[in-house]
Amino acid sequence: MLDAYVTALGMVLDPYVLAVITASAIYGLVVGCIPGLSATMATALLVPLTFFMPPVPAIAAIVTTSTMAIFSGDIPGCLLRIPGTPASAAYVDDSYQMTLRGEPELALGIGLWFSVLGGLFGTAVMMAASPAIADFALGFGSVEFFWIVMLGLGGAVFIGSSTPLKACIALLIGLMISLVGMNNPAGQPRFTFDSTEMLGGVSLIPMMVGMFACSEVMRHMIADGSAPQIVIKKMGPIFANMWRLTKQYPWQLIRGSALGTVVGIQPGSGADMAAWMSYAMSKRFSKTPEKFGTGHPEGLIEAGASNNSSLAGAWIPALVFGIPGDSITAIAIGVLMMKNMAPGPTIFVNNPENVYALFLVFVIANLLMLPLGWAIIKVASRVLQVPRKILMPIILLFAIVGSYAINNSLFDVGLMLAFGALAFVLEENGFPVAPVILGVVLGPLLEEYFINSMIKSDGSLIGLVNRPIAAVLAAVTVGIIAWTIVASLRAPKHPARPMPQDL
Amino acid sequence: MKFNDLFAGLVFLGLAALVATASWHLPNPSQQPLGPSAFPLILSGLLALCAVILGVNGARAVDRGPMLALAGWARSPAALLKLALVPGAVLFYLWFPEALGFLITAPLILVVLFMAGGVRPGLAVPLSLLVALAMHSIFYLGLGVQLPWGPLEPIRW
Numbered sequence: 001m002l003d004a005y006v007t008a009l010g011m012v013l014d015p016y017v018l019a020v021i022t023a024s025a026i027y028g029l030v031v032g033c034i035p036g037l038s039a040t041m042a043t044a045l046l047v048p049l050t051f052f053m054p055p056v057p058a059i060a061a062i063v064t065t066s067t068m069a070i071f072s073g074d075i076p077g078c079l080l081r082i083p084g085t086p087a088s089a090a091y092v093d094d095s096y097q098m099t100l101r102g103e104p105e106l107a108l109g110i111g112l113w114f115s116v117l118g119g120l121f122g123t124a125v126m127m128a129a130s131p132a133i134a135d136f137a138l139g140f141g142s143v144e145f146f147w148i149v150m151l152g153l154g155g156a157v158f159i160g161s162s163t164p165l166k167a168c169i170a171l172l173i174g175l176m177i178s179l180v181g182m183n184n185p186a187g188q189p190r191f192t193f194d195s196t197e198m199l200g201g202v203s204l205i206p207m208m209v210g211m212f213a214c215s216e217v218m219r220h221m222i223a224d225g226s227a228p229q230i231v232i233k234k235m236g237p238i239f240a241n242m243w244r245l246t247k248q249y250p251w252q253l254i255r256g257s258a259l260g261t262v263v264g265i266q267p268g269s270g271a272d273m274a275a276w277m278s279y280a281m282s283k284r285f286s287k288t289p290e291k292f293g294t295g296h297p298e299g300l301i302e303a304g305a306s307n308n309s310s311l312a313g314a315w316i317p318a319l320v321f322g323i324p325g326d327s328i329t330a331i332a333i334g335v336l337m338m339k340n341m342a343p344g345p346t347i348f349v350n351n352p353e354n355v356y357a358l359f360l361v362f363v364i365a366n367l368l369m370l371p372l373g374w375a376i377i378k379v380a381s382r383v384l385q386v387p388r389k390i391l392m393p394i395i396l397l398f399a400i401v402g403s404y405a406i407n408n409s410l411f412d413v414g415l416m417l418a419f420g421a422l423a424f425v426l427e428e429n430g431f432p433v434a435p436v437i438l439g440v441v442l443g444p445l446l447e448e449y450f451i452n453s454m455i456k457s458d459g460s461l462i463g464l465v466n467r468p469i470a471a472v473l474a475a476v477t478v479g480i481i482a483w484t485i486v487a488s489l490r491a492p493k494h495p496a497r498p499m500p501q502d503l
Numbered sequence: 504m505k506f507n508d509l510f511a512g513l514v515f516l517g518l519a520a521l522v523a524t525a526s527w528h529l530p531n532p533s534q535q536p537l538g539p540s541a542f543p544l545i546l547s548g549l550l551a552l553c554a555v556i557l558g559v560n561g562a563r564a565v566d567r568g569p570m571l572a573l574a575g576w577a578r579s580p581a582a583l584l585k586l587a588l589v590p591g592a593v594l595f596y597l598w599f600p601e602a603l604g605f606l607i608t609a610p611l612i613l614v615v616l617f618m619a620g621g622v623r624p625g626l627a628v629p630l631s632l633l634v635a636l637a638m639h640s641i642f643y644l645g646l647g648v649q650l651p652w653g654p655l656e657p658i659r660w
Contacts, residue, residue: 052646165557169515172550176522179543186539188529191522214589221585221619222576389620393613394634396589400596401609401638405648410597417593428574429506447542451535459536 008356011056020057024064025368029376032069033383035082039069040327044212047205048402055339056357064365066328070271070307074111075380087271087307090279097295105236110300112373113242118305119366121257122312127359134320137345146449147473149442152267152323154477156438158484166431174439177202183444185451197411204334206403206416211433213399214420220392238374252302260306264313270326271307278306312362319343327434330441504577510570512558519551585619604653609635
């Protein structure tokens with residue numbers, strides 16, 4: 001393992017990779033800082049560029065962008081009371097109250113410092129746990145993998161959504177889109193409408209760019225474009241009180257980081273859910289819960305550490321099983337597949353250097369967040385003044401050219417538009433978009449594992465549950481679904497609880 | 504533009520029926536127990552089940568509203584026109600890049616979208632040219648993507 005780490009370190013310290021990490025860090029910080037441009041959108045827009053990179057810089061770009069964007073989403077939340085990403089929404093009241101009190105540097109310093117610590121905690125867990133889980137999973141057969149995929153999809157739909165029925169329909173739409181092409185166990189063309197472009201299936205990158213970027217441009221076009229007003233212009237010293245706060249709230253830091261990592265591992269619950277849960281937990285166990293929402297640092301520390309630690313946590317199922325923990329890792333899995341690094345337990349056997357390089361990129365990205373995060377905080381008031389009426393047309397053109405660039409195909413540009421329109425209509429009607437992506441990414445795997453398991457058992461469904469691990473996974477999956485159905489039947493008839501929808 | 508759940512349920516039920524019909528007769532050359540039609544049929548069955556539940560919930564809802572409700576923006580011709588500019592821009596890119604080339608098509612798209620958003624022409628025009636040149640440099644020069652030149656072919660660099 002040590003040899004592989006040394007090789008990985010050499011790969012990561014390559015000047016080209018370091019340049020990609022730095023550029024992605026700046027890009028992620030700027031995009032995450034602009035309200036309305038989510039970390040997922042930042043990542044999706046980057047994918048066409050990663051297509052032209054070798055595997056390590058490509059994955060480094062995705063990891064660094066998402067890590068930075070999740071932190072910098074705190075900045076507009078603090079200065080404008082508009083969270084830059086849903087993951088910053090949980091504690092926006094506290095951070096904004098600090099700004100109104102004249103202490104924006106304290107709120108943003110907490111966001112930056114504890115994001116770094118939380119991110120490093122999650123990375124350490126990922127580095128320690130992933131190889132061991134992968135080693136265990138090497139003995140799995142198609143039945144166990146079928147249930148793991150089902151568990152991932154079930155978690156995404158039934159845990160990660162406030163509207164499970166609509167999320168389930170969105171997931172089924174995604175699974176149906178994955179049927180297109182010849183990528184099925186029988187190798188038969190399905191739903192290709194005699195189009196040669198469709199024989200290879202729906203191209204994942206134009207689809208993701210359309211659903212996350214083109215649809216956002218459409219929403220911007222129908223929105224009222226009034227410019228947000230920034231409260232302050234200058235920042236004081238950002239790291240002045242951080243060591244004192246670390247010593248004052250160590251338990252909150254550890255609890256937030258640990259919960260964030262666990263929530264991240266659980267498929268379907270991303271950084272936003274980690275932040276909400278950690279904030280709620282912080283308030284529940286606080287000696288001064290009445291101070292929450294008034295500019296109190298406790299919840300900020302716990303939730304800020306939590307949302308960044310969840311990012312690394314989400315990579316554990318993504319790497320070991322190919323099951324995305326959130327929408328960013330769904331995109332990342334697409335990139336890994338594009339680079340012939342199909343995720344799964346064998347990736348630790350076939351490509352250990354690349355996996356360890358990914359771990360090291362996480363460490364570097366989190367450490368790099370300190371100086372670059374400090375810099376973006378210093379210039380935040382200027383970045384926030386960039387009008388969306390200028391950004392959105394540029395994003396659309398980037399989406400068009402990026403979609404075209406993958407295969408030099410105008411067909412993919414049309415695909416991008418079609419999926420942008422689909423995402424726009426779905427979201428207008430309360431259907432979450434992320435399960436569609438999950439369905440498309442995991443559909444071929446699900447079908448392959450299901451058909452293989454059925455062939456092995458001569459078409460008997462008993463074959464799906466007659467091995468101990470498969471039976472446990474089946475029970476957990478069915479339990480999650482049953483629990484959600486019972487909970488929804490017993491819930492009082494009032495509007496759905498507010499829950500972030502970034503998956 | 505919001506559909507109520509009854510309408511959405513009917514749409515998805517129709518989609519499930521279409522997928523089931525299209526996959527029913529898919530050939531199974533290797534004669535395996537489950538052929539290429541099995542998975543689509545299972546999915547369409549599940550979608551039909553979800554669609555029925557959604558439709559029934561929608562029909563039972565006290566505040567279900569009309570089948571199709573127009574949001575505020577959908578009643579505003581200006582907002583509709585701005586929204587239509589997005590597919591319009593993409594379709595323009597689909598149809599005209601060979602004839603006009605990227606360095607003419609892209610700035611035209613940007614100028615229209617900038618001005619639709621309220622950017623002054625004095626800023627929109629130079630900004631469009633700059634952004635198009637930057638994007639051309641990234642994709643054509645940097646990544647080797649074959650962006651068309653159109654009438655600017657003689658000055659290709």
